[in-house]
Amino acid sequence: MRLILNLIWLVLSGFWLAVGYVVAGVVCCVLIITIPWGLASFRIANYALWPFGRTVVDRPGAGAPSLIGNVVWIIVAGIWLAIGHVVTGVLLCVTIIGIPLGVANFKMVPVSLMPLGKEIVAAP
Numbered sequence: 475m476r477l478i479l480n481l482i483w484l485v486l487s488g489f490w491l492a493v494g495y496v497v498a499g500v501v502c503c504v505l506i507i508t509i510p511w512g513l514a515s516f517r518i519a520n521y522a523l524w525p526f527g528r529t530v531v532d533r534p535g536a537g538a539p540s541l542i543g544n545v546v547w548i549i550v551a552g553i554w555l556a557i558g559h560v561v562t563g564v565l566l567c568v569t570i571i572g573i574p575l576g577v578a579n580f581k582m583v584p585v586s587l588m589p590l591g592k593e594i595v596a597a598p
Contacts, residue, residue, distance in 0.1 A: 476527040483575050487562045488523050495519035498551040511547050514589040521594045529597045536591030544588040555586040
C-alpha cells in the first residue's frame with residue numbers, strides 16, 4: 475500500500491514540492507552562510523518525494539542553535555514552503571483518493587517550518 479501511495483504522491487504533488495525544496499536548498503547553499511539550511515532542505519526534498527513509510531522525529535541533542543536556525547529558516551523560506559503544503563493539501567483533499575495525500579501534506583507543514591533538529595527515519 476505504501477508503494478501505491480508513494481507513486482500517486484509522486485505524480486500529484488511530490489515532484490513539485492521536492493522541486494521547491496531543492497530550489498530553496500540551492501539558494502541557501504549559494505549564500506555560503508546558510509549551507510546548514512540548504513542541507514536540511516535537501517533532506518526534506520528527499521522526504522517530499524517519497525514520504526509514506528517514513529516519519530520525522532526530533533533529533534536528540536538539538537538545542538538552542540537549532541531553534542535560532544529555525545527562526546531564520548521560517549523567515550527565509552519556511553513560510554513559503556508551508557503555504558505550498560497547505561495549498562496542495564487542500565487541493566488534494568477535494569477528491570476522495572487524494573484525502574490521504576492531503577493529510578500527508580498537512581503532516582509535512584511542521585517540518586517545512588522547522589527543519590533543523592529533525593531527523594527522517596523509517597516508520598515502524
